[in-house]
């Protein structure tokens with residue numbers, strides 16, 4: 179069993195729950211075809227470690243600095259599998275990410291799929307066809323641009339959190355690392371109620387040692403080394419996306 183840091187999580191068995199996000203995924207026949215997850219994946223026991231997930235993000239960037247959508251979504255699916263091992267208290271977060279992945283996968287399986295090969299082609303296509311609500315929610319509440327923006331902001335949280343794990347002491351509290359990363363990124367865009375629920379959930383996180391083990395990389399030192407090697411790719415994907423969104427004034431989409 180994974181040791182927990184805080185009071186809230188004591189006694190929770192992270193791998194024992196059939197997660198709501200999976201219920202959501204398999205509950206609809208239409209959704210099922212879009213994001214099939216095996217039962218093993220649903221519990222995070224699909225044999226893949228964090229390294230494989232982070233490597234997926236490396237595959238996003240082309241030589242022309244375009245961000246390819248398919249590996250981007252693959253990377254997020256891998257992260258959701260990790261999130262699903264953290265306990266049902268995180269299922270409200272998991273559900274939100276899964277919904278956003280599904281929105282994007284629908285674009286990728288639609289007749290406009292070629293316009294959604296990369297973030298660059300998506301931005302160009304949606305803007306030139308007036309498919310983005312730029313100022314307030316309107317006719318396009320689930321555009322690709324606004325959906326990716328939410329994941330993009332979350333990628334910043336991931337970058338900060340993993341960097342915190344990598345550089346912190348053995349006895350550092352993951353709830354503190356996670357809260358610091360959250361406050362410096364996503365929290366700026368979330369209402370009070372979400373910030374509260376999220377902060378409570380952070381108290382149930384496993385210890386730093388348990389996190390490093392859960393990465394399935396080897397020793398703790400090897401896990402830390404892997405983070406040092408993998409994080410630059412995440413940063414690059416984040417930076418290229420940030421520059422793209424900034425260039426088109428898309429960083430505040432409703």
Ligand SMILES: CCCCCCCC/C=C\CCCCCCCC(=O)N[C@@H](COP(=O)(O)O)[C@H](O)/C=C/CCCCCCCCCCCCC
Nearest residue numbers: 228257258260261270271274275328332372376389392393
């Ligand atoms: C062995 C180490 C592994 C680490 C693996 C970490 C896996 C992390 C997986 C997912 C990260 C969470 C991504 C959250 C995306 C949130 C997107 C968002 O901001 N959505 C809000 C706005 O969307 P719209 O309403 O405008 O459509 C939405 O309102 C939010 C809903 C839920 C709350 C999201 C809280 C995010 C907290 C991020 C920390 C996750 C903690 C993971 C613990 C490791």
